[in-house]
Amino acid sequence: xxxxxxxxxxxxxxxxxxxxxxxxxxxxxxxxxxxxxxxxxxxxxxxxxxxxxxxxxxxxxxxxxxxxxxxxxxxxxxxxxxxxxxxxxxxxxxxxxxxxxxxxxxxxxxxxxxxxxxxxxxxxxxxxxxxxxxxxxxxxxxxxxxxxxxxxxxxxxxxxxxxxxxxxxxxxxxxxxxxxxx
Numbered sequence: 001x002x003x004x005x006x007x008x009x010x011x012x013x014x015x016x017x018x019x020x021x022x023x024x025x026x027x028x029x030x031x032x033x034x035x036x037x038x039x040x041x042x043x044x045x046x047x048x049x050x051x052x053x054x055x056x057x058x059x060x061x062x063x064x065x066x067x068x069x070x071x072x073x074x075x076x077x078x079x080x081x082x083x084x085x086x087x088x089x090x091x092x093x094x095x096x097x098x099x100x101x102x103x104x105x106x107x108x109x110x111x112x113x114x115x116x117x118x119x120x121x122x123x124x125x126x127x128x129x130x131x132x133x134x135x136x137x138x139x140x141x142x143x144x145x146x147x148x149x150x151x152x153x154x155x156x157x158x159x160x161x162x163x164x165x166x167x168x169x170x171x172x173x174x175x176x177x178x179x180x181x182x
Contacts, residue, residue: 001026002039004047008134009035016051018044065133072109072130076141077101083123083146092119093144098128102140120144 001023005013009030013019018039021030030036037043079101082090095114102109115129115137126142 003030003036004039004043005030005036007035015054016047062133062136065136069130069132069136069138072107072132072138072140074139074141075102075105075107076125076143077105078143078145080145080147081123087123087146089121089123089144092121093142094119098140098142101142 002018002020003026005015005017005019008014012021012025012030019036021036026036026038031038037047077098079093079097081093084090095111095116098114098116099109099111109130109132113131115131120126120142123144123146126144127139128142130138130140132138
């Protein structure tokens with residue numbers, strides 16, 4: 001059966017294409033869900049008129065998405081996580097965590113638009129793709145840091161400041177010759 005796709009359908013085609021599909025797919029899925037209409041001569045003429053309007057709207061949406069992508073490009077977010085021994089993260093950083101961090105910075109991005117191959121399970125900086133529209137993506141930096149990293153840094157600095165003073169004195173005392181050595 002020949003149909004005109006009214007929306008993009010995975011593994012079938014893009015909106016506006018006229019496709020030859022199996023009768024069962026068209027009759028049981030595409031047409032009842034309003035994903036396609038029959039490709040009759042009357043429907044083809046009507047669709048051509050609608051497609052011009054739809055194409056203009058699509059161009060506007062794409063331009064808007066590109067503008068948002070330019071603002072989002074290069075944005076970096078930092079997510080604090082609990083870390084165990086050997087710097088292993090408890091749990092993982094998901095697209096939901098990234099979406100919430102972006103929201104705090106004033107960027108409304110759905111978790112579904114954040115493309116992670118798998119949840120982030122390591123500390124460090126990761127490049128993450130955000131799909132804003134068809135063929136419009138932005139890359140953001142996601143920094144995953146230890147939750148109490150600033151406190152530990154202060155503790156390490158306090159320890160290193162006291163240790164150098166005590167070590168040289170011990171070394172100097174050991175190097176001074178005594179009367180018994182002569």
